[in-house]
Amino acid sequence: MRILNILLVFLISGISMANNLDPVKVFNEANAFYEQKNYESAIEKYESIIDKNYEAEAVYFNLGNAYYQLRQVAPSIYNYKKVLQLNPENKAAKTNLKFADKMKLDEFDKKVQLNSNQILHNTIGFFNMNEWAVIAVVSTFLILLSFVIFYFNQNSTVKKVFFTxxxxxIFVAIISVVSAFSEQNYANSERFAIVFDEEVALKVEPRTSAKNAQIxxxxxEVFIEEETTKWFKVILPNQVTGWIQKEAIKEI
Structure with missing residues (x-):
């Protein structure tokens, strides 16, 4: 698998530029290790960038590739998912995720039918929040332009066309605004995680002695529905619900 070797624009969250770590330098060092097939060292370098709260899809993408080369299922899937969280249109990440998914042991016949928020997302999710916002802005501009033409033009046929x-x-603009807010709400409220334990029992209650719901x-990938101090209540893709210890999964 190829790696991304580009000039990174890092999003810095609450850290000082006085930080000793130079993310571009470390990123290039990690890429060099990857090209040498020293995947463990490459992973260590990529992880050190993320540990300092520098976020870039290229880092997650290359990290996912390094884990994939070592046939480490969970971290490769997790990092490709992180890429798609930052950029849902990343085709390379989508392709590599399909390869990583083939390493999973669990297969499910149907996807989760979560709630009305999820159903709405499945309906309007072909555009992301930013794309819906752009459509709303463009529609608003065209509404104003159409009104100007309608107002100043004396031809009745032209007036009818531009009134329609x-x-x-207006309908498109309203739908776009509602969809943009809906996608923002979905992004803020929906919580997914990847199982990192090699094998783990999903419990019917949040205690280790409880009956197993499924192995x-x-x-x-699981959907997080609620949580306690040490447990997450999750929904599997086959809609089985149960409790899993927090250390067994990693939230995306």
Whole structure:
């Protein structure tokens, strides 16, 4: 698998530029280790960048590739998912994720039907929040332009055309604004995680002595429904619900 070797734009969250770590330098060192097939050292370098709260899809992408080369299922899937969280349109990450998914032991016949928020996302999710916002802005501009033409033009046929166009554009603008806010709400409220333990029992209650609901394996993605101090209540892709200890999974 190829790695991304680009000039990074890092998003810095609450850290000082006085930090001793130079993310671009470390990133290039990690890439060099990767090219030498020294994947363990490459992983260590990529992880050191992330540990300092520098976020860039290229780091997660290359880290996912390094883990994939070592056939480590959960971390490779997790990092490709992180790429898609930052950029849902990253085609390389989508492709590599499909390869990583093939290493999973668990297979599920159907996807989770979570809630109305999830159903709405599945309906309007072909555009992300930013794309819906752009559509709303463009629609608003076209509404104003159509109104100007409608107002100043004396031809009755032209007036009818642009009046109808305004109605359509107003509808598009409203749908776009609602969809943008809906996608923002979805991104803020929906919590997914990847199972990192090689094998773990999903419990019917949040205690180790409880009956098993199902045995699942590393790489499986779960939806987090609620949590206690030490446990997450999760939903599997086959809609089985149960409790899993927090240290067994890693939230995306």
């Amino acid at each position: 166009l305004q109605i359509v554009l 699942i394996h590393e790489g499986t």
